[in-house]
Amino acid sequence: MKKINRQQQNHAHSDFYIRRIHSLLGIVPIGIFLCFHLLLNSSAIIGVEAWSSVIDGMRSIPFIIVAEIGVIAIPILFHAVYGFYLVYLSDLHPLRYQYYKNWMFVLQRITAIITTLFVVDHVIFVRIMAHTTMDVMQAMAHVLQTPLGFVLELIGVWATVFHFTNGLLTFLITWGVLHGERVQRLASICTMLLCGAMCLWTLIILARIAMMPI
Amino acid sequence: MTEKKYFILKIKRQDDPHKAPYWEEFHIDYKPNMNVISSLMEIQRHPVNAIGEKVNPVVFECNCYEEVCGACTMIINGRPQQACSALIDRIIQKNGIDKPIILEPLTKFPVVRDLMVNRKVLFDNLRRARAWIPVDGSFGLGPGPRYDEKKRAFAYRISRCMTCGCCAEACPNFNAKSDFMGPHVFAQVKMFNMHPIGSMQKDERLKAIMGHGGIQDCGNAQNCAKVCPKNIPLLRSIAELNLDVNLLALKKIFKW
Numbered sequence: 001m002k003k004i005n006r007q008q009q010n011h012a013h014s015d016f017y018i019r020r021i022h023s024l025l026g027i028v029p030i031g032i033f034l035c036f037h038l039l040l041n042s043s044a045i046i047g048v049e050a051w052s053s054v055i056d057g058m059r060s061i062p063f064i065i066v067a068e069i070g071v072i073a074i075p076i077l078f079h080a081v082y083g084f085y086l087v088y089l090s091d092l093h094p095l096r097y098q099y100y101k102n103w104m105f106v107l108q109r110i111t112a113i114i115t116t117l118f119v120v121d122h123v124i125f126v127r128i129m130a131h132t133t134m135d136v137m138q139a140m141a142h143v144l145q146t147p148l149g150f151v152l153e154l155i156g157v158w159a160t161v162f163h164f165t166n167g168l169l170t171f172l173i174t175w176g177v178l179h180g181e182r183v184q185r186l187a188s189i190c191t192m193l194l195c196g197a198m199c200l201w202t203l204i205i206l207a208r209i210a211m212m213p214i
Numbered sequence: 215m216t217e218k219k220y221f222i223l224k225i226k227r228q229d230d231p232h233k234a235p236y237w238e239e240f241h242i243d244y245k246p247n248m249n250v251i252s253s254l255m256e257i258q259r260h261p262v263n264a265i266g267e268k269v270n271p272v273v274f275e276c277n278c279y280e281e282v283c284g285a286c287t288m289i290i291n292g293r294p295q296q297a298c299s300a301l302i303d304r305i306i307q308k309n310g311i312d313k314p315i316i317l318e319p320l321t322k323f324p325v326v327r328d329l330m331v332n333r334k335v336l337f338d339n340l341r342r343a344r345a346w347i348p349v350d351g352s353f354g355l356g357p358g359p360r361y362d363e364k365k366r367a368f369a370y371r372i373s374r375c376m377t378c379g380c381c382a383e384a385c386p387n388f389n390a391k392s393d394f395m396g397p398h399v400f401a402q403v404k405m406f407n408m409h410p411i412g413s414m415q416k417d418e419r420l421k422a423i424m425g426h427g428g429i430q431d432c433g434n435a436q437n438c439a440k441v442c443p444k445n446i447p448l449l450r451s452i453a454e455l456n457l458d459v460n461l462l463a464l465k466k467i468f469k470w
Contacts, residue, residue: 012426019430090386097437105435170434176457181449
């Protein structure tokens with residue numbers, strides 16, 4: 001809405017590229033990492049031994065720290081920092097425009113903030129401060145064994161799952177895959193079913209960890 | 215004898231661009247087949263508010279009275295729409311005659327006075343996106359290429375856009391913090407890019423909407439499509455342009 005001079009507008013395509021990189025990073029690698037992360041931790045459903053051997057396996061990969069920083073930490077940091085700027089840029093008025101997609105738009109921004117807080121907490125207590133496999137398991141189990149901790153952890157995980165699945169839908173629109181309104185609606189239903197399935201799945205994982213004798 | 219019936223207009227007024235807005239109510243004598251414009255004209259004829267004070271008549275814009283010009287766009291009961299096609303009978307049928315009909319000026323544009331706003335930025339943004347076909351020249355170019363009928367039918371739906379500003383008003387990313395061009399721009403770019411002659415300058419328009427405040431600022435809230443009075447295919451236009459700009463970007467970077 002502000003006045004902008006013609007010169008600035010002609011050569012400045014940087015916004016476009018930054019936005020597209022932001023969109024891409026949400027799925028590759030962050031979304032893919034999230035899926036693998038949940039998949040690997042699904043071993044907790046089988047039992048303590050299965051879970052600890054998977055964590056051991058992950059921790060024993062040589063130079064894993066390089067992948068952790070390069071493929072996970074830096075992309076998440078960029079996605080979060082630029083994402084916060086995008087949250088600031090939009091006016092949220094879900095009450096004036098009570099349409100399904102507008103609610104999704106608002107929830108995407110609310111879950112962005114919850115997810116960031118959750119990830120920071122998760123990284124500090126389960127990665128940086130936990131040095132051994134046992135530390136990791138204890139860090140998770142101790143939080144989940146208190147009712148408040150369980151609820152907060154569940155909110156964090158579900159916010160992340162929603163942000164990922166709804167982000168997957170907008171990713172497909174942003175990258176020009178879904179064109180028509182009907183296919184967008186169908187994809188919206190599919191991603192929300194995926195969201196529901198992942199929420200149920202993560203609930204089972206968290207509940208199993210909470211019940212572990214650690 | 216039937217008692218005299220009236221309905222209430224609750225209007226957000228503002229005396230000039232720099233003064234604070236205030237609310238004022240008016241009682242309008244009910245007649246069948248009124249719309250919001252004709253009720254505002256009643257106020258012009260008899261500018262007395264609900265508590266009997268004589269006030270300055272409410273300022274508003276209108277032009278065509280048939281929902282094709284967009285001049286009378288305002289927020290009626292919370293929804294951006296044209297005052298001419300907001301029928302009093304239908305609103306009363308839905309909400310009852312006692313519930314005030316709330317009129318507000320559009321919030322994303324500078325208020326000139328009362329319900330009148332300056333929608334210039336909408337037209338400026340069409341210019342930013344080069345949403346026209348440059349065919350002017352000093353000699354005749356002969357007949358143009360034929361227009362594919364399917365494309366023409368789709369383009370016709372877009373051509374009904376009257377730049378009223380409802381989409382921009384409802385868009386969460388069109389605001390004072392951003393330079394977002396607004397949803398209507400992308401429908402027009404799509405239309406001119408589909409045109410057999412317009413498609414010759416396709417990339418120029420795509421580059422323009424990849425610039426500052428361009429298509430990348432769309433956040434997929436999709437309020438635009440919900441409030442559009444003309445059912446312009448905004449979602450499809452934006453989605454298809456997304457593919458076009460991405461391909462153009464790939465071509466530019468990797469010489470694809």
